Amino acid sequence: MHTLFQGNKRETVEPVKADVRGTVPSWLQGTLLRNGPGMFSVGETSYNHWFDGLALLHSFTFKDGEVYYRSKYLRSETFTKNMQANRIVVSEFGTMAYPDPCKNIFSKVFSYISHTIPDFTDNCLINFAKYGKDFYATTETNYFQKIDPNSLETLQKLDYRKYVAVNLATSHPHYDDEGNAYNMGTCIVDFRKPKYTIFRIPSTTPESEMRKTSCLKSLDIVCSIPCRSALSPSYYHSFGMTDNYIIFIEQPFKLDILRLATAYYRGVNWASCLKFDADDITLIHLIDRKTGRPVHTKFYTEPLVLYHHINAYEEENHVIFDVITYKDNSLYDMFYLVNVQQDSYDFEQKNKLSSKPFCQRFVVPLFSEKGTEIGSNLVRLKSTTATAIKKKEDTVFCLPEVICEGVELPRINYDYNGKKYRYFYCTRVEWRPVPTKIAKVDAMTKQIVEWSEDDCWPAEPVFVPAPDAKEEDDGIILSSIVSSNPSKPPFMLILNAKTFQEIARASINADVHLDLHGIFIPRNSSG
């Protein structure tokens, strides 16, 4: 188990042809890009947290029934600076680095001051985004990196701050049917008025068509929402989007700005600036995508911690959104390398989440509650037990319906994003953060079908629709599988998404590693 997490992983720069068992569908042509941490120590120094590791980009290319694998470290400035110094010199989520040991009190003070508004890491290890025709590796800071999806080369370091006032942004953007991208970020430097900003990057512009400028230059703001508490904006890892609304959950898992500004000086990491306030409520913001205006009613629910939105849609004047929630923030603590590097006995015993993940469905009424009685449930849908109780005029308390528990890393058929849908695909986690199974969940019947195999550690399952798809689950599931059995090579698993039966597996004679998120790029769409 421990070898899955620890140790620096090798790149496979030249494509390696996999050994295919079964038949890869002939229509499956394209590349699955995956991102995740791969290097955990530089010289004598080591990272503390799995989310700190230097980004290792992976690609699985499907071409005429064959599968090719390659991987390459993201050449971020962080990577280069660390390599040059032969030690970790850039701070990450769970590791504070001190690049210049200060010689005297003046330079010490100067260095502390310059760190109060820190220049965050550009180690984009979480996911990929498509902005315009280009692909970018992403993390949650202001930096993102343009990459070549074929060679996995790093092409350019970009900074959201050049286009929009945000210091943090999610690694889970959304896309509409025209391919326009939506993302959101937080501006934390304006201490008087920190705000969340939702922005849109058009898929194409006349200038970008002529390859004169990037679509990023045409970024526009959908709306800004003031943070409810000025010195502690909420942390968020994703958001939801329906045809007409953006769903933003302002959870009581917050980033303490004063702690952040003094973290370097106090010798603590960024992660310690995230605090869960179990006594606070969770606010549900709905923003009209066309007008940019938030829905006036105050919707709220119990305190929760949420990383992944699954999907959201509108039905009969309600907004329905499905999310994976926790009762506390133990998940991120679980990924400290001291926790995951235990031998398997310790790992089972000690490395337990104090709150397991629940898939919950919230239902928010969009119609006016004027005239309805205080205390009444406003939800008019028969299909759900979720409630929205009117507490007073313009204040509604929402309680979700539990769809299932023990699921993480959810993916859907993205053609159904924002629309009424039925299925999601995910990994199964109980009290441990590392998945041993993947699953298909029917959110309507709550039925779950699983795939698992001995010694296998599956990655986030990605749905790829069949070209002539008629039903939501007409397609396949791709999941890269790492094995803890030395005699079993890693493989790319291909399942029929309808039946969850194996169609093919492509065994790879190279190192493949645990990762986080990724995207499938169909051939002919990589621009």
Ligand SMILES: CC1=C(/C=C/C(C)=C/C=C/C(C)=C/C=O)C(C)(C)CCC1
């Ligand atoms: C560096 C840095 C951050 C990094 C967060 C990261 C790297 C989060 C990764 C989350 C993952 C991988 C979740 C998976 O579900 C913060 C806290 C935003 C702000 C301060 C600077």
Ligand SMILES: [Fe+2]
């Ligand atoms: Fe994520």
